[in-house]
Amino acid sequence: MAAFVFYLFAAAAVLGAAMCVLQRNPVASAMWLMSTMFSLAAIFILLGAELIGILQVLVYVGAILVVFLFVIMLLNVARTSSDLRGPASLGATVVVAGLLVVELAALWQYTPRRLAADIAQAPAFADPARVFAAGAAARQATAAQGVVGALAAPLFQTYLVPFEVTSVLLLAAIIGAVVLAKRNI
């Protein structure tokens, strides 16, 4: 059952990503990207990372995509003809795509078991058994404070000041973008 749900969402994610690239209209592209993000969130939840799944929806679908749409609308991106035609661009596309395929093929042989074995043998900065022993550190933190608590305590206590300054920084950036891009809004 879980495998079926996984493949369903995985297929949806790949389809969304492909359509995002293939669409001519930037708004439609953004919408397809949104469906990819939703599918990824579902996969995170299947993996037992509920918080990351929810954050995926909140941050990527809720915030980042809205910003994308804002930018598209503010800049009035006209539907121009693609300047990626021609033999040079085609050659570059084939080369980059080929490299990615080779990389993917190379990754194929890396099973989680082999990865763990490689890391255990390599001279590491940290003790791999403690970092990679089935997520012992993360499990300890989540057992003590819950998934949300393990993240919230550093974010809202130790790093509260940077967190708040970041929000002011983002606000300043938005004001600046609006002032420069559209004065008579």
Add this chain to the structure above:
Amino acid sequence: MTRLDLSTPLGLTLALLPEIVLSAWALVVLLVVSWRHRSAEDSRLAGWLSFAGVAVSAAALAALWVNGVTSDGLAQMVALDPFRYGVAAVALLSAGATILLSLGYLERERLLAPEYYPLVLLATAGMMFLGGAEDLIVLFLGLELMSVSVYVLAGFNRANAFSAEAALKYFLIGAFASGFLLYGIALVYGATGTTNLSLGGAQLAGKPLGLMASLGLGLLLIGFGFKVAAVPFHMWAPDVYDGSPTPVTGFMATGVKAAAFAALVRVLMETFPAAASTWQPIVAGLAIASMVLGNLVALTQRSIKRLLAYSSIAHAGYLLAAVWPGTPVGAGAVLLYLVAYSLTTLAAFGLLAWLGRNGERDVTLNDIAGLAATRPGIAFGLTVCMLSLLGFPGTFGFIGKWYIISALVAEGQYALPVIVVLTSVVSAGYYLPIVMAMYMRPAPSADRYSAVRLAPTAAGAIAVAVAAVLLFGVWPAGVLDLAGQSGRTLTQTGVPIAGP
């Protein structure tokens, strides 16, 4: 002497009160202007509201400073010492003067979008975070908050191609410099295991600087070099200063520079005091290159605005010379010189803004010839500014340079003071012709300057600044004491955390 516990919400709020007031005030002004953003009157309203915000923030800062608030234990994220208060005061002074100078200027140049003023407030909050940061993360975020706001201000005159060019150049170079700074921060974190400045210093103390920490220090110096426009990282400054609206140029040359210098001094004195032999030659090299090149190129400039841009590069050199000792006296000298330089430069750019049109890019010596005959007030103000920038006795600029030289000599350094003096003599070659043009050359026509009108707010701000330059020039005891006390609090106080 009050101690604040930064780990409690109340302690943190009180410690950050000036910054919080300023950020929240910017939001309120934004809300107000979202309803009122049509006429010149609305722009003025936003300006006066923002000025009130600066005043309230300054009151909060004064409350912290007068009560001598310090941190209970190790300061986390933000420092609580007079050096931070002094730098925040310079930032607020720069913001207040910029707002007053902009009030009439924006109307004259038809730049009526009232978002200008909230952006000035946010940039000032960024300066205060940058100058008061006790943690590399806060330092970086403060720098970005300041820079992002100032990029927009630089390009605020969208109709002017030079303003757009200034904004784009500043943005690209600024992003480039931020990359260096961020990579340096990452390496310093990798070498010390902490982003706290004092703790990092404790981790690095007592052993030779490793490769990772050296690289981190080098990248930090490059990043700061760009931000303070020190030679050879200065090439963006003349075009950016030249193209931006003139009050914004004054803001960039004072507040931005002051905050970046404060952060540089704090990082070098709290995190890298043990590595002084590594960074002192680099700082000395940057200082000498900036003083020599800034002053020599300024000699060849015709436009007064561009001349002041090169002069500000030269002043970055004097300030770097004050950074060199890495002693409390040196830190005090940096702070004092920042105050003197900021007051003078704000007044100079303020006066320049009223002598020209369309961004003042083309105001040359010919455009101020004989100014003293018909407009003695303006001519006197500009003369005081030029003499103070030159370091003439009796002005605040002289006290600043004298303090820098005494800080250097106290450390047994004689080459840098000699270069400071020699390059100051060279700088007379471009400051004095401005004075001579105003007093000794005839005006092209009798009513040449009858159209020059200073807005009352700008005139008031400039008069106060010029009066302060003269007052502190002859009676420097008070500010000298304050600067000396501020510098003394800047030392590495952390205790090493358990190391490997």
